[in-house]
Amino acid sequence: xxxxxxxxxxxTNGTPTxxxxxLPFTEASYGRRGQQRQSDxxxxxxxxxxxxxxxxxxxxxxxxxxxxxxFHDTANAxxxxxxxxxxxxxxxxAIAAVLNFAGAFLSVKVATTISGGIVNxxxxxxxxxxxxxxxxxxxxxxLTWLKGLPSSSSHALYGGLIGATVVGxxxxxxxxxxxxxxxxxxxxxxxxxxxxxxxxATKLAYLITRGAPKKSTEKGFKRGQMFSSSLISLAHxxxxxxxxxxxxxxxxxxxxALHKGAQPPxxxxxxxxxxxxxxxxxxxxxxxxxxxxxxxxxxxxQGFSSETAAATVILTSSHMGYGLSTTQVCSGGIMGxxxxxxxxxxxxxxxxxxxxxxxxxxxAAAAVSGAAAFVADQGDxxxxxxxxxLVLGAGSMWxxxxxxxxxxxxxxETTQVEVPVTAAPAAPTTTxxx
Amino acid sequence: xxxxWAALAETAGVSLAVTLGVVVVFALGNxxxxxREAAVASGATGxxxxxxxxxxxxxxxxxxxxxxxxxxxxxx
Numbered sequence: 475x476x477x478x479x480x481x482x483x484x485x486t487n488g489t490p491t492x493x494x495x496x497l498p499f500t501e502a503s504y505g506r507r508g509q510q511r512q513s514d515x516x517x518x519x520x521x522x523x524x525x526x527x528x529x530x531x532x533x534x535x536x537x538x539x540x541x542x543x544x545f546h547d548t549a550n551a552x553x554x555x556x557x558x559x560x561x562x563x564x565x566x567x568a569i570a571a572v573l574n575f576a577g578a579f580l581s582v583k584v585a586t587t588i589s590g591g592i593v594n595x596x597x598x599x600x601x602x603x604x605x606x607x608x609x610x611x612x613x614x615x616x617l618t619w620l621k622g623l624p625s626s627s628s629h630a631l632y633g634g635l636i637g638a639t640v641v642g643x644x645x646x647x648x649x650x651x652x653x654x655x656x657x658x659x660x661x662x663x664x665x666x667x668x669x670x671x672x673x674x675a676t677k678l679a680y681l682i683t684r685g686a687p688k689k690s691t692e693k694g695f696k697r698g699q700m701f702s703s704s705l706i707s708l709a710h711x712x713x714x715x716x717x718x719x720x721x722x723x724x725x726x727x728x729x730x731a732l733h734k735g736a737q738p739p740x741x742x743x744x745x746x747x748x749x750x751x752x753x754x755x756x757x758x759x760x761x762x763x764x765x766x767x768x769x770x771x772x773x774x775x776q777g778f779s780s781e782t783a784a785a786t787v788i789l790t791s792s793h794m795g796y797g798l799s800t801t802q803v804c805s806g807g808i809m810g811x812x813x814x815x816x817x818x819x820x821x822x823x824x825x826x827x828x829x830x831x832x833x834x835x836x837x838a839a840a841a842v843s844g845a846a847a848f849v850a851d852q853g854d855x856x857x858x859x860x861x862x863x864l865v866l867g868a869g870s871m872w873x874x875x876x877x878x879x880x881x882x883x884x885x886x887e888t889t890q891v892e893v894p895v896t897a898a899p900a901a902p903t904t905t906x907x908x
Numbered sequence: 909x910x911x912x913w914a915a916l917a918e919t920a921g922v923s924l925a926v927t928l929g930v931v932v933v934f935a936l937g938n939x940x941x942x943x944r945e946a947a948v949a950s951g952a953t954g955x956x957x958x959x960x961x962x963x964x965x966x967x968x969x970x971x972x973x974x975x976x977x978x979x980x981x982x983x984x
Binding site: 671674678682685686690698783786787 | 911912915916918919920922923924926927928930931932934935936937938939941942943945946970974977978980981982983
Protein backbone atom coordinates (compact mmCIF):
# COMPACT_ATOMS: atom_id res chain seq x y z
CA UNK A 475 0.00 0.00 0.00
CA UNK A 476 2.60 2.49 1.07
CA UNK A 477 4.79 1.68 -1.85
CA UNK A 478 2.07 2.84 -4.19
CA UNK A 479 2.10 6.42 -3.17
CA UNK A 480 3.93 8.02 -6.00
CA UNK A 481 5.13 11.52 -5.84
CA UNK A 482 4.13 11.84 -2.24
CA UNK A 483 7.35 13.16 -0.90
CA UNK A 484 8.11 15.30 -3.87
CA UNK A 485 6.04 18.23 -2.84
CA THR A 486 6.70 18.36 0.85
CA ASN A 487 9.15 21.19 0.62
CA GLY A 488 7.34 22.91 -2.18
CA THR A 489 10.05 22.25 -4.71
CA PRO A 490 8.85 19.55 -7.05
CA THR A 491 11.45 17.22 -8.47
CA UNK A 492 9.79 16.05 -11.64
CA UNK A 493 12.02 13.19 -12.61
CA UNK A 494 11.51 11.31 -9.39
CA UNK A 495 8.43 9.82 -10.99
CA UNK A 496 10.59 7.56 -13.07
CA LEU A 497 11.86 5.68 -10.07
CA PRO A 498 10.60 2.16 -9.73
CA PHE A 499 8.21 1.93 -6.85
CA THR A 500 9.83 -0.69 -4.78
CA GLU A 501 10.32 -0.79 -1.05
CA ALA A 502 13.88 0.24 -1.68
CA SER A 503 13.05 3.36 -3.62
CA TYR A 504 10.41 4.21 -1.12
CA GLY A 505 12.90 3.94 1.66
CA ARG A 506 15.48 5.86 -0.28
CA ARG A 507 13.30 8.85 -0.45
CA GLY A 508 13.35 8.80 3.30
CA GLN A 509 11.61 11.07 5.77
CA GLN A 510 8.10 10.11 4.78
CA ARG A 511 5.43 11.72 6.77
CA GLN A 512 3.49 9.38 8.98
CA SER A 513 0.19 10.45 7.61
CA ASP A 514 -1.36 7.06 7.14
CA UNK A 515 -3.20 7.23 10.39
CA UNK A 516 -5.08 10.24 9.14
CA UNK A 517 -6.03 8.66 5.87
CA UNK A 518 -9.30 10.29 5.15
CA UNK A 519 -8.95 13.58 6.86
CA UNK A 520 -7.38 16.46 5.09
CA UNK A 521 -4.18 17.30 6.83
CA UNK A 522 -3.68 20.98 6.26
CA UNK A 523 0.02 20.62 6.91
CA UNK A 524 0.25 18.78 3.59
CA UNK A 525 -1.15 21.67 1.59
CA UNK A 526 1.95 23.24 0.18
CA UNK A 527 2.02 26.38 -1.91
CA UNK A 528 1.99 24.34 -5.09
CA UNK A 529 -0.89 22.12 -4.01
CA UNK A 530 -2.96 25.16 -3.04
CA UNK A 531 -2.21 26.74 -6.41
CA UNK A 532 -3.21 23.55 -8.23
CA UNK A 533 -6.52 23.35 -6.36
CA UNK A 534 -7.38 26.97 -7.12
CA UNK A 535 -6.35 26.55 -10.76
CA UNK A 536 -8.40 23.36 -11.06
CA UNK A 537 -11.47 25.23 -9.80
CA UNK A 538 -10.70 28.05 -12.24
CA UNK A 539 -10.55 25.52 -15.06
CA UNK A 540 -13.85 24.07 -13.88
CA UNK A 541 -15.33 27.55 -14.03
CA UNK A 542 -14.14 28.16 -17.61
CA UNK A 543 -15.36 24.68 -18.47
CA UNK A 544 -18.80 25.67 -17.21
CA PHE A 545 -19.21 28.86 -19.18
CA HIS A 546 -17.52 27.43 -22.23
CA ASP A 547 -19.96 24.54 -22.35
CA THR A 548 -23.24 26.23 -21.43
CA ALA A 549 -23.80 26.51 -25.15
CA ASN A 550 -23.75 22.75 -25.64
CA ALA A 551 -26.97 22.20 -23.81
CA UNK A 552 -28.66 25.54 -24.17
CA UNK A 553 -27.66 27.18 -27.46
CA UNK A 554 -30.44 25.65 -29.54
CA UNK A 555 -33.05 26.07 -26.81
CA UNK A 556 -32.17 29.75 -26.59
CA UNK A 557 -32.10 30.13 -30.37
CA UNK A 558 -35.57 28.63 -30.86
CA UNK A 559 -37.01 30.52 -27.93
CA UNK A 560 -37.84 27.32 -26.04
CA UNK A 561 -36.15 28.89 -23.01
CA UNK A 562 -35.40 32.50 -22.25
CA UNK A 563 -31.64 33.09 -22.12
CA UNK A 564 -31.43 33.83 -18.40
CA UNK A 565 -33.76 30.95 -17.53
CA UNK A 566 -31.76 28.58 -19.71
CA UNK A 567 -28.44 29.32 -18.04
CA ALA A 568 -30.06 29.11 -14.60
CA ILE A 569 -31.46 25.65 -15.37
CA ALA A 570 -28.13 24.56 -16.84
CA ALA A 571 -26.29 25.80 -13.75
CA VAL A 572 -28.59 23.97 -11.33
CA LEU A 573 -28.40 20.74 -13.33
CA ASN A 574 -24.63 20.95 -13.67
CA PHE A 575 -24.41 21.30 -9.89
CA ALA A 576 -26.81 18.39 -9.40
CA GLY A 577 -24.88 16.35 -11.93
CA ALA A 578 -21.73 16.73 -9.88
CA PHE A 579 -23.34 14.72 -7.09
CA LEU A 580 -24.72 11.94 -9.27
CA SER A 581 -21.51 10.00 -9.55
CA VAL A 582 -17.88 10.17 -8.50
CA LYS A 583 -16.72 7.04 -10.24
CA VAL A 584 -14.75 8.78 -12.97
CA ALA A 585 -13.25 11.16 -10.43
CA THR A 586 -10.69 8.60 -9.33
CA THR A 587 -8.84 9.06 -12.59
CA ILE A 588 -7.99 12.27 -14.37
CA SER A 589 -7.07 11.20 -17.78
CA GLY A 590 -8.71 7.86 -18.46
CA GLY A 591 -5.31 6.36 -19.13
CA ILE A 592 -3.92 8.83 -21.67
CA VAL A 593 -1.03 9.69 -19.40
CA ASN A 594 0.63 7.21 -17.16
CA UNK A 595 -0.84 8.15 -13.80
CA UNK A 596 0.92 5.24 -12.10
CA UNK A 597 4.22 6.99 -12.50
CA UNK A 598 2.84 9.75 -10.31
CA UNK A 599 1.32 12.84 -11.75
CA UNK A 600 3.28 15.72 -10.30
CA UNK A 601 1.28 18.69 -9.06
CA UNK A 602 3.49 20.92 -11.21
CA UNK A 603 2.52 18.93 -14.30
CA UNK A 604 -1.16 19.07 -13.42
CA UNK A 605 -0.80 22.80 -12.84
CA UNK A 606 0.86 23.35 -16.20
CA UNK A 607 -1.81 21.24 -17.91
CA UNK A 608 -4.55 23.34 -16.32
CA UNK A 609 -2.89 26.59 -17.38
CA UNK A 610 -2.79 25.50 -21.02
CA UNK A 611 -6.37 24.28 -20.89
CA UNK A 612 -7.69 27.47 -19.28
CA UNK A 613 -5.90 29.77 -21.73
CA UNK A 614 -7.15 27.79 -24.73
CA UNK A 615 -10.67 27.78 -23.32
CA UNK A 616 -10.58 31.56 -22.87
CA LEU A 617 -9.11 32.20 -26.30
CA THR A 618 -11.75 30.11 -28.06
CA TRP A 619 -14.46 31.72 -25.95
CA LEU A 620 -13.18 35.15 -26.98
CA LYS A 621 -13.52 34.14 -30.60
CA GLY A 622 -16.91 32.59 -29.94
CA LEU A 623 -15.80 29.15 -31.01
CA PRO A 624 -17.06 26.04 -29.25
CA SER A 625 -14.01 23.91 -28.61
CA SER A 626 -13.78 20.94 -26.34
CA SER A 627 -12.84 21.67 -22.73
CA SER A 628 -11.99 18.01 -22.28
CA HIS A 629 -9.65 18.02 -25.26
CA ALA A 630 -8.02 21.18 -23.92
CA LEU A 631 -7.42 19.39 -20.61
CA TYR A 632 -6.17 16.23 -22.30
CA GLY A 633 -3.92 18.26 -24.59
CA GLY A 634 -2.60 20.15 -21.58
CA LEU A 635 -1.89 16.92 -19.73
CA ILE A 636 -0.10 15.44 -22.73
CA GLY A 637 2.04 18.53 -23.31
CA ALA A 638 2.96 18.94 -19.66
CA THR A 639 3.71 15.23 -19.28
CA VAL A 640 5.95 15.13 -22.34
CA VAL A 641 7.98 18.05 -20.99
CA GLY A 642 7.94 17.01 -17.34
CA UNK A 643 8.24 13.23 -17.61
CA UNK A 644 9.10 12.40 -21.20
CA UNK A 645 7.40 10.81 -24.17
CA UNK A 646 7.01 7.50 -22.37
CA UNK A 647 4.64 9.14 -19.89
CA UNK A 648 1.94 9.37 -22.55
CA UNK A 649 -0.01 6.34 -23.79
CA UNK A 650 -0.34 7.38 -27.40
CA UNK A 651 -2.37 4.35 -28.41
CA UNK A 652 -4.98 5.29 -25.80
CA UNK A 653 -4.92 8.83 -27.15
CA UNK A 654 -5.80 7.50 -30.58
CA UNK A 655 -8.38 4.90 -29.62
CA UNK A 656 -10.11 6.73 -26.78
CA UNK A 657 -9.85 10.35 -27.92
CA UNK A 658 -8.94 10.89 -31.56
CA UNK A 659 -11.20 8.30 -33.15
CA UNK A 660 -14.24 9.21 -31.03
CA UNK A 661 -13.46 12.87 -31.69
CA UNK A 662 -13.82 12.28 -35.41
CA UNK A 663 -16.64 9.74 -35.21
CA UNK A 664 -18.92 11.25 -32.57
CA UNK A 665 -19.85 14.52 -34.31
CA UNK A 666 -20.52 12.57 -37.49
CA UNK A 667 -22.74 10.06 -35.70
CA UNK A 668 -24.55 12.85 -33.86
CA UNK A 669 -24.91 14.80 -37.10
CA UNK A 670 -26.26 11.80 -38.97
CA UNK A 671 -28.71 10.92 -36.19
CA UNK A 672 -29.82 14.51 -35.91
CA UNK A 673 -30.21 14.86 -39.68
CA UNK A 674 -32.37 11.74 -39.88
CA ALA A 675 -34.37 12.72 -36.82
CA THR A 676 -35.02 16.20 -38.21
CA LYS A 677 -36.23 14.77 -41.52
CA LEU A 678 -38.56 12.35 -39.72
CA ALA A 679 -39.84 14.99 -37.30
CA TYR A 680 -40.81 17.25 -40.19
CA LEU A 681 -42.27 14.34 -42.15
CA ILE A 682 -44.46 13.14 -39.28
CA THR A 683 -45.79 16.55 -38.31
CA ARG A 684 -46.17 17.94 -41.85
CA GLY A 685 -49.98 17.70 -41.81
CA ALA A 686 -50.45 19.40 -38.46
CA PRO A 687 -50.51 23.14 -37.92
CA LYS A 688 -46.98 24.40 -37.48
CA LYS A 689 -47.83 26.62 -34.54
CA SER A 690 -49.11 23.78 -32.42
CA THR A 691 -46.33 21.28 -33.21
CA GLU A 692 -43.58 23.84 -32.70
CA LYS A 693 -44.98 24.50 -29.23
CA GLY A 694 -44.70 20.78 -28.52
CA PHE A 695 -41.13 20.57 -29.78
CA LYS A 696 -40.19 23.58 -27.68
CA ARG A 697 -41.50 21.78 -24.61
CA GLY A 698 -39.49 18.73 -25.60
CA GLN A 699 -36.39 20.89 -25.91
CA MET A 700 -36.63 21.83 -22.25
CA PHE A 701 -36.17 18.18 -21.35
CA SER A 702 -33.57 17.29 -23.95
CA SER A 703 -31.35 20.25 -23.13
CA SER A 704 -31.74 19.59 -19.41
CA LEU A 705 -30.53 16.04 -19.91
CA ILE A 706 -27.42 17.32 -21.70
CA SER A 707 -26.74 19.71 -18.81
CA LEU A 708 -27.04 16.94 -16.27
CA ALA A 709 -24.73 14.64 -18.21
CA HIS A 710 -22.28 17.49 -18.64
CA UNK A 711 -22.20 18.24 -14.91
CA UNK A 712 -21.56 14.61 -14.13
CA UNK A 713 -18.77 14.19 -16.65
CA UNK A 714 -16.93 17.47 -16.42
CA UNK A 715 -17.28 18.29 -12.72
CA UNK A 716 -15.83 14.86 -12.07
CA UNK A 717 -12.73 15.73 -14.04
CA UNK A 718 -12.00 18.61 -11.68
CA UNK A 719 -12.79 16.44 -8.66
CA UNK A 720 -10.36 13.90 -10.03
CA UNK A 721 -7.63 16.52 -10.46
CA UNK A 722 -8.04 17.88 -6.92
CA UNK A 723 -8.30 14.42 -5.40
CA UNK A 724 -5.20 13.11 -7.14
CA UNK A 725 -3.29 16.23 -6.19
CA UNK A 726 -4.25 15.70 -2.57
CA UNK A 727 -3.21 12.08 -2.85
CA UNK A 728 0.16 13.03 -4.29
CA UNK A 729 0.61 15.53 -1.46
CA UNK A 730 -0.16 12.84 1.08
CA ALA A 731 -3.33 14.49 2.36
CA LEU A 732 -5.44 11.57 1.16
CA HIS A 733 -4.60 7.91 0.82
CA LYS A 734 -4.34 6.39 -2.60
CA GLY A 735 -7.63 5.33 -4.09
CA ALA A 736 -9.60 7.61 -1.77
CA GLN A 737 -12.96 8.93 -2.89
CA PRO A 738 -13.13 12.69 -3.33
CA PRO A 739 -13.90 14.42 0.01
CA UNK A 740 -17.23 16.21 0.22
CA UNK A 741 -15.69 19.68 0.08
CA UNK A 742 -14.05 18.72 -3.20
CA UNK A 743 -17.34 17.53 -4.71
CA UNK A 744 -19.18 20.64 -3.52
CA UNK A 745 -16.54 23.10 -4.68
CA UNK A 746 -16.17 21.42 -8.07
CA UNK A 747 -19.94 21.42 -8.51
CA UNK A 748 -20.16 25.06 -7.45
CA UNK A 749 -17.36 26.16 -9.77
CA UNK A 750 -18.91 24.53 -12.82
CA UNK A 751 -22.39 25.77 -11.90
CA UNK A 752 -21.18 29.36 -11.43
CA UNK A 753 -19.32 29.20 -14.72
CA UNK A 754 -22.40 27.82 -16.43
CA UNK A 755 -24.55 30.57 -14.99
CA UNK A 756 -22.14 33.19 -16.36
CA UNK A 757 -23.22 31.84 -19.73
CA UNK A 758 -20.63 31.77 -22.46
CA UNK A 759 -22.86 34.02 -24.55
CA UNK A 760 -20.35 34.35 -27.37
CA UNK A 761 -20.35 30.61 -27.90
CA UNK A 762 -24.10 30.32 -27.40
CA UNK A 763 -24.54 32.80 -30.24
CA UNK A 764 -22.19 30.90 -32.55
CA UNK A 765 -23.83 27.56 -31.89
CA UNK A 766 -27.42 28.72 -31.68
CA UNK A 767 -27.56 31.02 -34.67
CA UNK A 768 -24.10 30.94 -36.27
CA UNK A 769 -24.31 27.48 -37.82
CA UNK A 770 -27.86 27.40 -39.11
CA UNK A 771 -31.30 28.84 -38.54
CA UNK A 772 -32.71 26.42 -36.04
CA UNK A 773 -36.45 25.83 -35.60
CA UNK A 774 -37.90 23.88 -32.67
CA UNK A 775 -38.14 20.47 -34.45
CA GLN A 776 -34.47 20.82 -35.43
CA GLY A 777 -33.47 21.94 -31.95
CA PHE A 778 -35.26 18.99 -30.38
CA SER A 779 -33.72 16.54 -32.85
CA SER A 780 -30.19 17.83 -32.41
CA GLU A 781 -30.44 17.92 -28.62
CA THR A 782 -31.88 14.41 -28.51
CA ALA A 783 -29.14 13.14 -30.80
CA ALA A 784 -26.46 14.85 -28.70
CA ALA A 785 -27.84 13.58 -25.39
CA THR A 786 -28.09 10.04 -26.76
CA VAL A 787 -24.60 9.99 -28.22
CA ILE A 788 -23.11 11.42 -25.02
CA LEU A 789 -24.87 8.93 -22.76
CA THR A 790 -24.24 5.91 -24.97
CA SER A 791 -20.58 6.60 -25.47
CA SER A 792 -19.77 7.58 -21.91
CA HIS A 793 -21.49 4.33 -20.95
CA MET A 794 -19.12 2.56 -23.33
CA GLY A 795 -16.12 4.39 -21.89
CA TYR A 796 -15.28 6.83 -24.66
CA GLY A 797 -14.03 10.20 -23.49
CA LEU A 798 -15.70 12.20 -26.17
CA SER A 799 -16.33 15.89 -26.33
CA THR A 800 -19.78 17.18 -25.43
CA THR A 801 -19.01 20.25 -27.49
CA GLN A 802 -18.21 18.42 -30.68
CA VAL A 803 -21.19 16.13 -30.33
CA CYS A 804 -23.58 19.04 -29.82
CA SER A 805 -22.09 21.02 -32.70
CA GLY A 806 -22.33 17.95 -34.93
CA GLY A 807 -25.95 17.54 -33.93
CA ILE A 808 -26.73 21.15 -34.79
CA MET A 809 -25.03 20.80 -38.18
CA GLY A 810 -27.10 17.70 -38.95
CA UNK A 811 -30.28 19.46 -37.90
CA UNK A 812 -29.40 22.45 -40.07
CA UNK A 813 -28.90 20.25 -43.12
CA UNK A 814 -31.99 18.20 -42.42
CA UNK A 815 -34.23 21.21 -41.91
CA UNK A 816 -36.60 22.78 -44.44
CA UNK A 817 -33.97 25.07 -45.91
CA UNK A 818 -31.18 22.53 -45.69
CA UNK A 819 -28.67 25.33 -45.31
CA UNK A 820 -25.59 25.48 -43.19
CA UNK A 821 -23.17 28.38 -42.76
CA UNK A 822 -20.09 26.58 -43.97
CA UNK A 823 -17.73 29.37 -42.96
CA UNK A 824 -18.63 28.81 -39.32
CA UNK A 825 -18.47 25.02 -39.74
CA UNK A 826 -14.97 25.35 -41.13
CA UNK A 827 -13.81 27.60 -38.29
CA UNK A 828 -15.19 25.17 -35.73
CA UNK A 829 -13.57 22.14 -37.29
CA UNK A 830 -10.20 23.93 -37.49
CA UNK A 831 -10.53 24.84 -33.83
CA UNK A 832 -11.27 21.24 -32.88
CA UNK A 833 -8.16 20.10 -34.69
CA UNK A 834 -6.05 22.78 -33.02
CA UNK A 835 -7.33 22.27 -29.46
CA UNK A 836 -5.17 19.32 -28.50
CA UNK A 837 -1.84 20.54 -29.94
CA ALA A 838 -2.37 24.17 -28.90
CA ALA A 839 -3.18 23.32 -25.30
CA ALA A 840 -0.28 20.85 -25.32
CA ALA A 841 2.16 23.51 -26.53
CA VAL A 842 1.12 26.09 -23.94
CA SER A 843 1.13 23.49 -21.17
CA GLY A 844 4.49 22.16 -22.24
CA ALA A 845 5.98 25.64 -21.94
CA ALA A 846 4.21 26.13 -18.61
CA ALA A 847 5.51 22.78 -17.33
CA PHE A 848 9.05 23.78 -18.21
CA VAL A 849 8.80 27.03 -16.27
CA ALA A 850 6.84 25.57 -13.34
CA ASP A 851 9.47 22.86 -12.93
CA GLN A 852 12.01 25.47 -11.93
CA GLY A 853 10.54 25.74 -8.46
CA ASP A 854 8.17 27.98 -6.55
CA UNK A 855 9.18 31.08 -8.50
CA UNK A 856 8.45 29.22 -11.73
CA UNK A 857 5.01 28.26 -10.46
CA UNK A 858 4.38 31.85 -9.43
CA UNK A 859 5.52 33.07 -12.85
CA UNK A 860 3.21 30.66 -14.67
CA UNK A 861 0.40 31.70 -12.36
CA UNK A 862 1.10 35.34 -13.16
CA UNK A 863 1.14 34.58 -16.88
CA LEU A 864 -2.20 32.82 -16.48
CA VAL A 865 -3.76 35.78 -14.68
CA LEU A 866 -2.36 38.27 -17.21
CA GLY A 867 -3.43 36.15 -20.19
CA ALA A 868 -6.91 35.59 -18.79
CA GLY A 869 -7.26 39.27 -17.86
CA SER A 870 -6.19 40.53 -21.27
CA MET A 871 -8.63 38.21 -23.02
CA TRP A 872 -11.41 39.40 -20.76
CA UNK A 873 -10.53 43.00 -21.59
CA UNK A 874 -10.54 42.19 -25.30
CA UNK A 875 -13.98 40.63 -24.94
CA UNK A 876 -15.29 43.92 -23.49
CA UNK A 877 -14.76 45.58 -26.86
CA UNK A 878 -17.66 43.66 -28.29
CA UNK A 879 -19.62 42.16 -25.44
CA UNK A 880 -22.20 39.44 -26.01
CA UNK A 881 -24.77 38.94 -23.29
CA UNK A 882 -28.22 37.58 -22.62
CA UNK A 883 -29.92 40.49 -24.36
CA UNK A 884 -28.11 40.37 -27.68
CA UNK A 885 -27.29 36.67 -27.86
CA UNK A 886 -29.80 35.92 -30.62
CA GLU A 887 -28.62 38.67 -32.93
CA THR A 888 -26.83 37.11 -35.82
CA THR A 889 -23.94 39.51 -36.31
CA GLN A 890 -20.67 37.69 -36.00
CA VAL A 891 -18.35 38.13 -33.09
CA GLU A 892 -15.36 39.83 -34.59
CA VAL A 893 -12.42 40.30 -32.31
CA PRO A 894 -8.94 41.14 -33.59
CA VAL A 895 -7.63 37.66 -34.14
CA THR A 896 -3.95 38.38 -34.09
CA ALA A 897 -3.87 40.22 -30.79
CA ALA A 898 -5.47 37.47 -28.78
CA PRO A 899 -3.18 34.47 -29.30
CA ALA A 900 -0.14 36.65 -28.78
CA ALA A 901 -1.22 37.53 -25.27
CA PRO A 902 -0.88 34.14 -23.56
CA THR A 903 2.17 32.95 -25.44
CA THR A 904 4.26 36.04 -24.92
CA THR A 905 3.40 36.30 -21.25
CA UNK A 906 4.31 32.67 -20.77
CA UNK A 907 7.55 33.02 -22.57
CA UNK A 908 8.40 36.10 -20.55
CA UNK B 909 -2.58 -0.63 -31.00
CA UNK B 910 -5.97 -2.22 -30.72
CA UNK B 911 -9.05 -0.37 -31.78
CA UNK B 912 -12.33 -1.99 -30.95
CA TRP B 913 -14.18 -1.22 -34.13
CA ALA B 914 -17.09 -3.45 -33.11
CA ALA B 915 -17.64 -1.46 -29.90
CA LEU B 916 -17.40 1.79 -31.82
CA ALA B 917 -19.88 0.59 -34.41
CA GLU B 918 -22.21 -0.66 -31.70
CA THR B 919 -22.09 2.70 -29.92
CA ALA B 920 -22.80 4.51 -33.17
CA GLY B 921 -25.62 2.14 -34.12
CA VAL B 922 -27.31 2.30 -30.72
CA SER B 923 -27.05 6.10 -30.66
CA LEU B 924 -28.56 6.36 -34.10
CA ALA B 925 -31.41 3.98 -33.35
CA VAL B 926 -32.30 5.53 -29.99
CA THR B 927 -32.24 9.08 -31.39
CA LEU B 928 -34.47 8.21 -34.32
CA GLY B 929 -36.78 6.20 -32.08
CA VAL B 930 -37.20 8.94 -29.49
CA VAL B 931 -37.72 11.70 -32.02
CA VAL B 932 -40.23 9.65 -34.03
CA VAL B 933 -42.24 8.74 -30.93
CA PHE B 934 -42.11 12.32 -29.67
CA ALA B 935 -43.16 13.67 -33.06
CA LEU B 936 -46.08 11.21 -33.13
CA GLY B 937 -47.09 12.37 -29.66
CA ASN B 938 -46.85 15.92 -30.86
CA UNK B 939 -49.00 15.12 -33.89
CA UNK B 940 -51.58 13.40 -31.71
CA UNK B 941 -51.66 16.39 -29.39
CA UNK B 942 -52.27 18.81 -32.23
CA UNK B 943 -55.07 16.53 -33.55
CA ARG B 944 -56.59 16.65 -30.11
CA GLU B 945 -56.37 20.44 -30.10
CA ALA B 946 -58.02 20.58 -33.49
CA ALA B 947 -60.77 18.22 -32.33
CA VAL B 948 -61.41 20.27 -29.21
CA ALA B 949 -61.44 23.47 -31.24
CA SER B 950 -63.99 22.01 -33.65
CA GLY B 951 -66.22 21.36 -30.68
CA ALA B 952 -66.79 17.67 -31.33
CA THR B 953 -67.35 16.08 -27.94
CA GLY B 954 -65.24 13.05 -27.13
CA UNK B 955 -63.46 13.05 -30.48
CA UNK B 956 -60.19 14.18 -29.04
CA UNK B 957 -59.91 11.47 -26.42
CA UNK B 958 -58.13 8.75 -28.45
CA UNK B 959 -55.66 11.34 -29.68
CA UNK B 960 -55.02 12.48 -26.12
CA UNK B 961 -54.41 8.89 -25.00
CA UNK B 962 -52.05 8.31 -27.92
CA UNK B 963 -50.12 11.47 -27.05
CA UNK B 964 -49.91 10.37 -23.42
CA UNK B 965 -48.50 6.97 -24.42
CA UNK B 966 -45.91 8.59 -26.69
CA UNK B 967 -44.73 11.10 -24.10
CA UNK B 968 -44.63 8.42 -21.41
CA UNK B 969 -42.38 6.33 -23.65
CA UNK B 970 -40.06 9.32 -24.13
CA UNK B 971 -40.04 9.96 -20.38
CA UNK B 972 -39.07 6.33 -19.79
CA UNK B 973 -36.09 6.68 -22.13
CA UNK B 974 -35.01 9.88 -20.33
CA UNK B 975 -35.36 8.09 -16.99
CA UNK B 976 -33.19 5.26 -18.27
CA UNK B 977 -30.65 7.83 -19.46
CA UNK B 978 -30.47 9.42 -16.01
CA UNK B 979 -30.10 6.01 -14.39
CA UNK B 980 -27.16 5.36 -16.73
CA UNK B 981 -25.49 8.59 -15.60
CA UNK B 982 -26.07 7.88 -11.94
CA UNK B 983 -24.94 4.26 -11.94
CA UNK B 984 -21.78 4.92 -13.88
